[in-house]
Amino acid sequence: MSSATSPLDTEWLARETGRLLDFGRDFAHPLGGAAWLRSDGTPDLGRPVYAWITARMAHVYSVADLLGVPGAGPLADAALAGLTGVLHDKRRGGWHPSVAPDGVPATGKSCYDHAFVVLAAASGTLARRPGARELLTEAVDTMVRRFWEPEAAMFADEWDSGWQRLDGYRGLNANMHAVEAMLAAFDATGDRECRERALAITERAAGWGRAHGWRLPEHYDSRWQPRLDYHRERPQDPFKPFGATVGHALEWSRLILHVEAAFGSAAPDWLLPAAEALFGQAVADGWAVDGAPGFVYTTDWDGTPVVRQRMHWVAAEAIAAAATLYRRTGTPDYAEWYKIWSDYVRGHFVDMEQGSWWHELDTQNRPAATTWPGKPDLYHAVQAMLIPRAPLAPGLAAACASGAVR
Structure with a gap:
């Protein structure tokens, strides 16, 4: 590929950040926390209040507050209030x-949800939002005490509601977000054990990737043995799909570089090669492989596409990963990929009429709702607009707090 202008020279990032944040302003749910947003940005009050959506919105608007966006602080507080209120099992x-x-909580306790609570609380702490530091202390303690498995150096996935029975399923998705959460907690508290956990998880993930041709197994048994056929009959599951998830490989490639940067000169030398290998395989397997632009959602273990729908979060992570690898290496190919995928998002995912991005497109890049109806939250899209403007370390909220996001 030819050389390209640095991703940091694009004005679209800042403009689109503001447009996305405007779309989500009506998220507040009467019960507390964040509602699922419809395609036009109105709250769908017929759906539950989800912890992961509420935490993501708390994170996004805490970061927006650090950027000086008018009105973002109270919006962050509204989401954080859902985490200290209706969603908290007191x-x-x-x-x-x-x-x-009707106010009835769903059963179970999920590591995935708890990782986002940690992220939200860390960003809220850095934004000095009321009650965020206390929330962070409790969230990190709960996550580590209940989910961390020291011998595996990984987080377990799900308990019952009363913390009596630990499910036998283990998953890489929750651990990927735990890496992000632990790095954010390190930024907010200086607790080096959080940073060490992030590295330990990353080392295990990279090892599994290396052993499987850089197609990451997502699902495991209680002994952390890969379950490669898991959910073969449910390939479009929104959180636990069968096969290799292209977007997660892209997301991991970026997170690996954040881990490397957090450790500085003490970082292991395998991190950058692992990031580049995951990125390269994901692009080869996922981008425009079926006759139309866009990333397929999942592939089988030989790289054959399984679910061909285009998810907005995959394109968002591709943009962020390309920009991050460009910042780390200076290799022009990554800047060129950033430009290609940014143009693709602007041409297909961005909804200039109603706002935000379509969360799902079909194989012909038309809006679809097979897996993701509506436009539930802003997390992936907003981060894709901010990460190319941020350093590799500290994390996004801490970088915004220091004025390092341009």
Whole structure:
């Protein structure tokens, strides 16, 4: 590929950040926390209040507050109030995965949800939002005490509501977001154990990637043995799909570089090669492989596409990964990929009429809703607009707090 202008020279990033943040301003749910947003940005009050959406919106608007966006602070507070209020299990500790419109909590306690609570609380702490530091202390303690498995150096996936029965499933998705959460907690607290956990998880993930041709197994048993056929009958599952998830390989490639940067000169030398290998295989397997631009959602273990729908979060992570690798290496190919995918997003995902991005497109790049109806939250899209403007370390909220995001 030819050389290209640095991703940091694009004005679209800042402009689109503001447009996305404007779209999400009506997220507040009457029960507390964040509602699922419809395609026009109105709250869908018939759906539950989800912990992961609420935490993501708390994170996004805390970061926006650090950027000086008018009105972002109170919006962050509204989302954080959902995490300290309706979604918080005050009797047994931890956070409910969701609360139905009638106020009844869903069962179980999920590491995925708790990782986002840590991220939200860390960003809120750096933004000096009321109650965020206390929330962060409790969230990190709960996550480590309940989910961390020291011998595996990984987080388990799901407990029952009363912390009595640990499910036998283990998953890489929750651990990927745990890496992000632990780095954010390190930024907010200086706790080096959080940073060490992020590296330990990353080392295991890279090892599995290396052993499987850089197609990352997502699903494991209780002994952390890969379950390569898991959910073969449910390939479009929104959180646990069958096969290799192209977007997660891209996301891991970026997170690996954040881990490397967090450790500085003490970082292991395998991190950059692992990031580049995951990125390269994901692009080869996923980008425009079926006659139309866009990333397929998942592939089989030989790289054959399984689910061909285009998810907005995959394109968002591709933009962020390309920009991050360009910043780390200076290799022009990564800047060129950034430009290609930014143009693709602007041409297909960005909804200039109603706002935000379509969350899913079909194989012909038309809006679809097979897996993701509506436009539930802003997390992936906003981060894709900010990460190319940020240093590799510290993390996004800390970089915004220091004025390092341009």
